[in-house]
Amino acid sequence: MAIRSEERGGELLFYVSGEIDHHNSVFLREEMDAKIASSTASRVVLDLSETDFCDSSALGLILGRAREASVCGKSLLVQRPSARVRKILDLCGAGKYLQFTERREDETHT
Amino acid sequence: MKRTLENRVKAEFSAKSENESLARVITAGFLMNYPVTTEELADVKTAVSEAVTNSVVHAYKGREAGGVRLEIRLFSGGLLRVTVADFGCGIADVQRAREPFFTTDREHERGGMGFSVMETFMDRVKVSSTVEKGTRVTLEKRLCRMQNA
Numbered sequence: 054m055a056i057r058s059e060e061r062g063g064e065l066l067f068y069v070s071g072e073i074d075h076h077n078s079v080f081l082r083e084e085m086d087a088k089i090a091s092s093t094a095s096r097v098v099l100d101l102s103e104t105d106f107c108d109s110s111a112l113g114l115i116l117g118r119a120r121e122a123s124v125c126g127k128s129l130l131v132q133r134p135s136a137r138v139r140k141i142l143d144l145c146g147a148g149k150y151l152q153f154t155e156r157r158e159d160e161t162h163t
Numbered sequence: 164m165k166r167t168l169e170n171r172v173k174a175e176f177s178a179k180s181e182n183e184s185l186a187r188v189i190t191a192g193f194l195m196n197y198p199v200t201t202e203e204l205a206d207v208k209t210a211v212s213e214a215v216t217n218s219v220v221h222a223y224k225g226r227e228a229g230g231v232r233l234e235i236r237l238f239s240g241g242l243l244r245v246t247v248a249d250f251g252c253g254i255a256d257v258q259r260a261r262e263p264f265f266t267t268d269r270e271h272e273r274g275g276m277g278f279s280v281m282e283t284f285m286d287r288v289k290v291s292s293t294v295e296k297g298t299r300v301t302l303e304k305r306l307c308r309m310q311n312a
């Protein structure tokens with residue numbers, strides 16, 4: 054698992070590649086919360102296009118970051134999850150609480 | 164038809180979070196020699212990850228950390244049976260624990276969807292648990308390309 058982040062055009066972007074499980078989610082949470090709290094961006098984008106595995110730990114992580122973002126006055130957008138990752142997120146009706154986008158990296162300047 | 168055991172592997176490891184990925188790798192390695200579909204492989208890995216994570220997160224909470232035992236068996240006709248066992252606190256009310264969104268660990272952002280994920284991705288999920296003794300989860304799946312094997 055690897056996480057990369059950047060800030061541009063009023064957005065804080067996170068790219069998570071590899072596997073999101075309980076072990077990794079603890080680290081991801083710390084890393085993301087620190088950046089979300091200190092960023093001036095109004096929107097947080099979590100790109101999952103290179104996440105090739107996740108289990109229900111990812112649910113808690115993503116819903117938790119959506120909450121964290123909203124506490125900081127930001128919104129969270131989940132970008133390009135694979136069909137597999139999407140299936141797990143949809144299981145708990147996360148579609149109701151989360152915003153998804155299929156937008157690609159080169160389209161992020163909007 | 165009587166099923167015969169084709170192959171099995173047994174692994175025991177510490178109930179530590181870094182072993183969640185180890186359990187997935189063992190599972191994938193075992194299945195590598197058989198004609199499983201990508202979807203089936205992902206399904207089984209996800210379910211194993213959930214069961215092992217539960218033993219890591221819940222079984223030894225507030226007590227001395229113990230072990231997790233993973234056993235994978237493949238029977239003739241393509242029946243895969245995976246058991247994940249721990250020797251921890253056990254579950255008092257299994258039926259309740261299996262309900263979607265039920266969790267005893269809200270503070271660590273557990274979503275209570277682990278058992279639901281196992282049920283979604285496997286054909287059968289059996290949970291036997293005894294308080295103060297431990298929990299054993301049995302996961303079964305029929306591998307479609309091995310029906311005639």
Ligand SMILES: Nc1ncnc2c1ncn2[C@@H]1O[C@H](COP(=O)(O)OP(=O)(O)O)[C@@H](O)[C@H]1O
Nearest residue numbers: 217221222260266267273274275276277278298
């Ligand atoms: N191996 C286990 N030992 C003790 N308790 C367990 C075990 N597995 C599951 N549980 C209990 O069942 C509940 C539901 O499990 P699950 O559906 O995986 O959700 P989560 O892990 O997100 O809490 C857990 O919160 C816990 O109370």
Ligand SMILES: [Mg+2]
Nearest residue numbers: 213216217277
């Ligand atoms: Mg769980």
